[in-house]
Amino acid sequence: MEEWKVVRVREADMEKDLPAVEELEHRCQVGLCGDTAPTGDDGVVAKKKKKKKCMSLCVEQIGDPLARVRHTPEHVMLVAEFGEEKEIVGVIKACVKMVSRGGGGKQPKPYVKVAYLLGLRVSPSHRRLGIGTALVRRAEEWCRAMGAAHATMATTASNAASLALFTGRFGYKPFRRPEFLGRPVHAHGLHVPRGHRVLELSPEMAAAAYARQLPPQDTEFLPADMPALLAHKLTLGTFVAVESNPDQSLPPSFAVLSVWDSTRSLRLRVRGAPALLRASLAALRAVDRAAPWMRLPSIPDIFRPFGTYLLYGLRMSGPEGPALLRSLCHHAHNVARKNPACAVVAVDISPDDPAAAAVPSWRRFSCDEDIWCIKNLNPGDNADDWTAPAPPGNLLFVDPREF
Structure with a gap:
């Protein structure tokens, strides 16, 4: 192989490589889950909503490039150098952590060590050279060395290049399809019925509540460090809603x-919107500023980069559970109104989860193209097949730190 074609994959030196990595990620247009733009290479393509093909939600990582993996003690960022000049033309991140296996109590161990492959980027000028393949192969080697039993990655149904790389070349299998449900933050607060009381739980009480509501034997991907997640500085709070005067004849x-709060680590933006829609929303904001007493449902400028609050751990119970969960979503919306950087409140949730039907959302800010893929890193160990359909009642936990 000629010298100018040599690709080297190594662990990143944060002090030395940070500017080059930031520049690389800036050049790579990314989609809703951080996938790279559609180029037909072994990167991954941007997520586009099928129901509105002219519009797409794009995400831009900001700040710390390791934000999605740094919370896990075992994490790495690998870079690919090209040619004699050792130009950084590719990057991938990975982390390994203990998560619940689920399966309805049929598993011998409730928790298993799983690797997450995140943020694969290949420079647009160096695609179709096998750089993505080299990065994934090296990342898997690192994950095995860390003791991971499985590796996962997320892509989209329209992302043929990503699916070809991971499912074709590396043997990953699709197995879960969470939905992204988003709703813009209005200029005015949303109503919470008087009969619904919203209380904030301490991290300790929240951990105890989730231990009952999300048992590891019935929940997939619940992190073993759930108490640390609930106490994290970016978790703005855990809230519970109850009825003020419940009917004693009902449970x-x-x-x-x-x-x-993900506003510090990423920005979203709506691209490809019709000019008429842009003008209409701008006019609505102008009218609302001039006559706020009309309480028009004006929303922020979503055509510029904006931040989002992610809701996680959504659970409900009882006949009024759906109504109470909607009230909690309204409360989260009202909390988000206090942060000028937040324009959307969203949740990643399994469509089979009963809570999904109770989450208020806008179709244009939602997406059902997510595909999670998984691979057994040690097939000789006769590990269980995680690609089988989830048992009835099995819950899927989406960790906001990996978004």
Whole structure:
């Protein structure tokens, strides 16, 4: 191989490589889950909503490039150098952590060590050279060395290049399809019924509540460090909603969720919107500023980069559970109004989760193209097949730190 074609993959030196990595990620247009733009290479393509093909949600990572993996003690960022000049033309991140296996109590161990492959980027000028393949192969080697039993990655249904790389070349299999449900933050607060009381739980009480509501034998990907997640500085709070005067003849109802502030680590933006829609929303904001007493549902300028609050750990119970969960979503919206950087409140959730139907969302800010893929890193160990359909009642936990 000629010298100018040599690709070297190594662990990143944060002090030395940070500027080059930031520049590389800036050049790579990314989609809703951080996937790279559609180029037909062994990177991954941007997520586009099928129902509105002219519009797409794009995400831009800001600040710490390791934000999505740094919370895990075992993490790495690998870079690919090209040619004699050792230009950084590719990057991938990975972390390994203990998560619940689920399966309805049929598993011998409730927790298993799983690797997450995140943020694969290949420079647009160096695609179709096998750089993505080299990065994934080296990342898997690192994950095996860390003792991971499985490796996961996320892509989209329309992302043929990503699916070809991971499912074709590396043997990953699709196995879960969470939905992204988003709703813009209005200029005015949303109503929470008087009969619904919203209380904030301490991290300790929240951990105890989730231990009952999300048992590891019935929950997939619940992190073993759940108490640390609930106490994290970016978890703005865990809230529970109950009825002020419940009917004693009915079982008590409640709902619970936690709010994660992702405005410091990523920005979203709507691209490809019709000019008429842009003008209409701008006019609505202008009218609302001039006559706020009309309480028009004006929303921020979503065509510029904006931040989001992510809701996680959504659970509900009892006949009034759905209504209480909607009230909690309204409460989270009202909390988000206090942060000018936040324009959307969103949740990543399994469509089979009963809580999904109770989450208020806008179709244009939602997406159902997510595909999670998984691979057994040690097939000789006769490990269980995680690609089988989830048992009835099995819950899927989406960790906001990996978004």
